[in-house]
Amino acid sequence: MSIIKQGIYHPLTETTAIELALNLSIFSEDAKLSCNEIGDGNLNLVFHVVDTHAGKSIIIKQALPYAKVVGESWPLTINRAKIEADALKTFGRIAPDFVPAVYYTDDVLAVTVMEDLSHLLIARTGFINGETYPLISTHLGEYLAKTLFYTSDYGLGPTRKKEQVQQFINPELCKITEDLIFTDPYYDAETNEFEEGLRPFVVALWRDEELQFHVNVLKKTFLTDAEVLLHGDLHTGSIFANNSETKVIDPEFAFYGPAGFDIGQVFANLLFQVIVNDKKRDLFVEHIETVWDVFKNTFTILWETQNKEVLAQSTSFISYNLSKFFADALGFAGCELIRRTIGLAHVADLDGIKDEQTRLAAKRKSLELGGILIKQRKNIKDLGEFIEIVKGKIN
């Protein structure tokens, strides 16, 4: 007798997750499956279902009808599971090497059954543990070039692109970004979280009208520039890696927005390691350089060979696009540096530093570099100048 209720949302248990797995014909009918719920319980249930005998395993991810971030909780529709599943499938078609395979989705249960990546580690955790993942930046550059080109008007054609814009309208998750990245850190909002030692710097930031202007412009870019299908939350906590593989997970924030947003979040989350990881600083600087170089070269080849807009294939117009993406990426990276330092959701790269003075110094660097990238993004002409500014601020 089935214990999964039909046609109505309810949270799975380890028992019903096994039942679901057996129904999908992924495992043999008589497989002995074990199951562990391994999620952090903030947004989703994550079941790890294993057939030890056959050496097979899957992940069943189920959206919960609320979000918890640092103790706060608010309702959230489970429709985001559909956005995430659709995005995984879309990105999976475009860049299969860098996206987990999806085996099954159920919009009513808000469930996605996908490839088990437990042989990999969350990149942020790996970095903090001393890993450097030599191929991660090449992989991310290629992932970004492919996903951002093939979902654009130029890779997809304007008609299909508009259908995807419609499919990926995502007001709820975008609102989280709009508030937590572009609004709350820039005034004395209740959601902000920062150490008292940073208060003078935070108060100065709240009074910085030039900074507020640029953040307004960047927020408008986020709100209105429907250039490409973004992952929308591409920090190092959304990336599984080891020394040979890289997989981008959790695209529930996916929507059509400015290409520079995904690139900027990658930049910023690598910059945290540049800031905190004295011994391997140069390796993380190289990672940033590689992300951009591989992105730029791969995107340019795709633009020149796969472009659906014949008249758009001029050198001057691809340069214009790459310059816009780069400036946007620097600005969004700056916003990410600031919000991860003083906003609601922090990063372990900074918060995990035990010594208070070292930690405060790192956070001040993050705030300062963030402000510079936001204000100077259009004057920083190329990667070399960007890296020079980073090194000047960090060393």
Next chain:
Amino acid sequence: MSIIKQGIYHPLTETTAIELALNLSIFSEDAKLSCNEIGDGNLNLVFHVVDTHAGKSIIIKQALPYAKVVGESWPLTINRAKIEADALKTFGRIAPDFVPAVYYTDDVLAVTVMEDLSHLLIARTGFINGETYPLISTHLGEYLAKTLFYTSDYGLGPTRKKEQVQQFINPELCKITEDLIFTDPYYDAETNEFEEGLRPFVVALWRDEELQFHVNVLKKTFLTDAEVLLHGDLHTGSIFANNSETKVIDPEFAFYGPAGFDIGQVFANLLFQVIVNDKKRDLFVEHIETVWDVFKNTFTILWETQNKEVLAQSTSFISYNLSKFFADALGFAGCELIRRTIGLAHVADLDGIKDEQTRLAAKRKSLELGGILIKQRKNIKDLGEFIEIVKGKIN
């Protein structure tokens, strides 16, 4: 017995249009209605239904499943009738003085029943007949300010705005604009129509790489900048007017795009009169100035008093937005000048000039001014400089 078939699309006749009108309780049950089909048959049927006795009348507009432009015909979904009806209702709530009232809509029949405006004249026809409509520019400035503010992220809030973006995804009609305004005029496309006397100028335009670059940028702005709900086809043929009233009709091209597009089409279609109407040139220049001044002042007041984004209410950020709208508007006006001169759909302002040399001279001015506006749009700092360039080119 009803002769209107239920639940299935079919073109109305004058008889079934009367039946529909009687069913709507707009007229008394025993009213004697007369009906004339007054459309041009290119895209829609337009029935004028009149109760002479009661002095009442309405318009019944029905989309046809094809489009005809200058002899060419291609299939077109009747879904555009829903977009048009939704847009009329949305704009009608925001700017009721300048939009026909909608009495009834039927998505299956692709029918909109609306206010009869036959006491007004199509503005383009009026202008060509010597009218100047003294209030039209004040009205259009106010219409533009209200519709472009209240449908933006700042007037509507980002969540409602995203729902409207989804509602007004309009691939088919946008494709017509993308092709006929931004693509075909810039190479030797079959759709182009121009007099042999213009050929040297047209060939030079096709070879102008600087122009192509800027048109690529403007097309990208049209494709990706989801700033506001646009009318999308706001030329003087979509405006009914007399000396006291102005009504904007036919928003079937409505979609979320760059605010400057509607403004630019208004500029360009007034510029045609500046180019051709020697005797009333100054009045049409003043109309252009008034459109921008009223738009700018009204938009600024709305921004400062009705803004849903508290942090966005700085002087620097409103200036940034107005500058972007202005530059975009000049560029889009340039595109409209060029495509109405050498593209598929012409304007009677130019084509109606009987003397060949005068007509060719006017068309050359349109092409030249178009190119200047496209290339120089970001360097033209304000209205005064724009008008100076116009006068320099026309006189």
